[in-house]
Amino acid sequence: MSSHAAQRPRPRHGDGTPAAPVRLVEVARAAGVSSMTVSRALRHPERVAPATLQSVRRAIARLGYLPDGGAAALATRRSRVVAAIVPTLMNSVYASTVHGLAAALRAAGYELMLGDSGYDREVEAALVRSFIGRRVDALVLTGVEHAGTTRLLIAQHRVPVVEIWDATRSPIDMLVGFSNVAAGREAGRWLAAHGRRRWAFVGTAPEREDRSGKRLKGLREAARAAGLPAPETAFVVDGMSAAAGREAVAALLARVPAVDALFCANDALAVAALRAAHEAGVEVPGRLAVMGFGDFDVAAVTRPALTTIAIPGEAIGEAAAEAVLDRLDGRDSVGPVRRDLGFSIVRRESA
């Protein structure tokens, strides 16, 4: 026995200090077995004699024992936690992706740690550092453009990564998304096919938000391919503020009255555009086509109902979870995971 057996007294009920949670050993004592047997009963019940198993289970129930996941993580070097970083939680764009991810992970016994970067790469890098510090088993990142630090941290710590909501030929690791450039291009083709010749893009400036910037790029390509003038742009600072969108569109309509089609970076902006057009006495879709992005819930009930591009957000989350789980369980498929889940134009009334 050491001279300073530091053995802290385990605080118990009623002595004023918080009760220490029940541990494995306590269950073991109660069941008259060793802690390893309890551990086995929990993790590999088939390797434990039925009678033993039963008495262990009874003890667990009686004591209300809940295993300490952190301790297990330390011993196994697997935390069973996955972290995801989305640009924002302030609106519903990424909500269904987070939901799909969380649900699929939880079904497999994993938890989700969540962070929002505010579309800022340095914030994302800080989050990645923090999450790796927590020893998450994998990382889900939105987009394919990241800070150098982010890439470095990931490489150093060899964390499995899934990038989502975009496409690239050189992902960090796994990829589940769709091509934003292609989405912009298809929007343009649609407008051209419907006789629109003077387009404008409403959204955040490309340098502030790379994915909507890529959609603008696609739109420009489509304009060029159709022999039309380059699209006008109405950039907003807050890419989600309806008020800002309304002002930006009002200004645009005043500046370039000839514009006959709007491609908005998201449906919130598109709804704002609808309102601005109405206020300016511009008829939609007659004189102006309005096309949104995201197929938000409101898209179906605006007047006119919004023609928009639907993204399979929940499916992206689920597929990302699947990719992560396959990797973590060594079920790695033949090749590298690179899934393009596509998008679809939802034709309603506004374009």
Add this chain to the structure above:
Amino acid sequence: MSSHAAQRPRPRHGDGTPAAPVRLVEVARAAGVSSMTVSRALRHPERVAPATLQSVRRAIARLGYLPDGGAAALATRRSRVVAAIVPTLMNSVYASTVHGLAAALRAAGYELMLGDSGYDREVEAALVRSFIGRRVDALVLTGVEHAGTTRLLIAQHRVPVVEIWDATRSPIDMLVGFSNVAAGREAGRWLAAHGRRRWAFVGTAPEREDRSGKRLKGLREAARAAGLPAPETAFVVDGMSAAAGREAVAALLARVPAVDALFCANDALAVAALRAAHEAGVEVPGRLAVMGFGDFDVAAVTRPALTTIAIPGEAIGEAAAEAVLDRLDGRDSVGPVRRDLGFSIVRRESA
């Protein structure tokens, strides 16, 4: 030395197995000090000699060392992780609360673990069990109605809890929200004051969603107090589906044409109601007042713009984080935390 010194070889770069992350001891060796000195340099730099500190920091930077938060959690019995459960992530209602919570926690060095219950108490209970198993330092729960298991688990494990988005006289522990009954009551008063005499409530059935049920309760109280008939009800199964809301309102308008005011459980439903009214040739607000709840982003740009009730969602998240942090840092204020952050009616055009 024991006969079976199990010392697993630490996998290193280049041998095919994943590299083991750098540990504290490795930094210590590199800096020529003991691991405790490195630990101190990280946590209490002021207790370390400047020269030592510098060499430790250099070693940390050179090796790219990131402390293992899980191991630290085990040693300190503090995980520095807080878990939150919201009813849904599928839409933006709770998005700003989650954002406020995550931001405030992260600023204090805590991470957020997130789950969505789908408005199901048993799912909530399962999440609580899982989160407690991860030894989160505190729990944030939406609403004040919970499964018995939830209360039991919380009591057994003595986890600090903040309930949010509602009010009650007997919270589990801390509470940050507003009174849903009062919100419904104020909506009713507003309608009465504006001469509306035949109201209807559009939303989920009370047994499926207790908070919107409480708003209905408040609305009924207001009707009684004003000597008006009990409000009609148009219940929808999916409380967020615009399509369902549109149908429900269309049916209601056909069934009870005399209805002159709608109080909707959320703005998504209210926007759907606007559309349904328009299709039925019912003028808003002339013949029908429409009042929403939540002040979603779209509320400002619908036609007519939506009169609704604004909830300080982000502030609720921040205040919940503050309460949690005060408790965890022993900064517990005098009394129990019970904060009513209120709500406000936003007058626009629809009512």
Add this chain to the structure above:
DNA sequence: TTGTAAGCGTTATCAC
């Protein structure tokens, strides 16, 4: 100011 020893609650390993 720094170091030593013990322990946080679990699981891997090997022996019986």
Add this chain to the structure above:
DNA sequence: GTGATAACGCTTACAA
């Protein structure tokens, strides 16, 4: 089928 022992990577308590 079960148990003893030694980690997992860190911090607390204490000694130097």
